[in-house]
Amino acid sequence: MRDLLDAPQLRMRLLHGDAAALNRPVARICATDMPDPRPFVTSGALVCTGLVWRHDPADSNRYIGMLAAAGVAGVVAGQALHGHVPDDVLTACERHGLPLLSAPQSVPFSRIIEHLAEQAAELRWQHIQSGADRQRRLLAAVAAGASITDLIADIAAEQDISLWLVTATGRIVAGTTSLSEEELDRIISTALTAPRLPAVTIGAMRVLQVGAGDRITSWYLVIRPTTAELDTSATDLAAIAELYRQRATDRLHLDWELTDRSSSSPAPHPEEPTVAVVAEIRSNKGALLDEFEWEVVRAALHDVLEGVTTSVDREGRLVGVVAGTQAEVAGELRRRIGRLAPALGGVRLMLGVSARQRGESMSGTVAAAAAAAAAAWDDEGVVRLRVADIDSAVGLFTAVPGGLQRRFAERVLGPVVEYDRRTGAGLLETLEVFLGCEGSWRQAAERMHVHLNTVRYRIGRVEELTGRDLGRLDDRLDLYLAVRTLAGHGVSV
Known part of the structure; x- marks a missing residue:
């Protein structure tokens, strides 16, 4: 609206409005004197009115209130009808926070509309020219070997904005500042789930897709603030970023081709901490x-x-x-692969992770990770991850798929569970306590607050029902694994 005041040929006069109000952008201009202007105005419009609707001072607050509720940018009042702008119109604009300009009788609304149309056309031409210049500069920079990091920094400084280029797992390819994990979560969630892009995140960041491919393999240009004027430059930068993304994709596919042609993967250094990851992706x-x-x-x-x-x-x-520790690799996979869950659709991704132990072959490490991935099928969620733990009998057993674990436990302890259900004898609970006390009758009796002979009797019944001898190491191990399995699947012990 300041442009109208700065145009001497229009001879506009400011009646109300501070600097912030006058700097509001005008989306369109319309002239109306209808009793209810709402069907004829839109948000951001500049409304020109001859005040024909004003019959008494009370009309002003009602009419200006309707304009404010519609989100108009401001009001231009003509003086032809009343010879001046009535004070009640000014008071209503002050009350509703709308800037008010007065147009002299000699300036028709059509001249105001023509002036703003000429201004808009000139601005569009300047945008086109600046956009063409920017495209030439970007392409010249790419041809000269500039990095995408440098291009992001240059555009951000030129537009006085913050910019990031991120992948679908939240890796920051380039950016003006750091981003928190929570901010990355919001960005990726918007990128993968928005019905269409560009879209704006919670926290007012605009997200544009780089390229038009699959959303999981795309990069995303993220902008703060999210003003409309940035769309053209952002689109240009996204197009340039696609060149860099495609280069990275081509290099990655070449690496895959070379690896797949070789008979085996490169062997890691014997002393280097190494982790194997096995992934299975299946339909439901x-x-x-x-x-x-x-x-x-x-x-x-x-x-x-x-x-x-x-x-x-x-x-x-x-x-x-990959080189690293088991905890580091599992943590990265959980956090960042987990972000892809909304875009995986009707599939389940199982991941198994295993660190190579001292003296262990790489094939053994991979086998442990594969067992963990297979066992992850029984877990919840779209992305399911298990860490192999096979440096103990219990750890080895947990790498077995959950369905087989349950079948084993039911075969070993099924008669005991059924007996407890019928009689309430507490055999399963006694067995768990007895094993936890390393087979000590007295410690088990003291922990359960029962007589020593009660523990002896109950353990004897467990041996009869299961056909196992708790004096034998292998039988005790069978019962121990079965008890842990039932406890882990919610069976009361």
């Missing part, structure tokens, strides 16, 4: 999915784990080997 019915889904997951794995080497084994599983 358990069927392995085709090559496209594997390429998506494979790319995501490389995005999360820097320096990982991947291949697809004979069983159709994705196998990765």
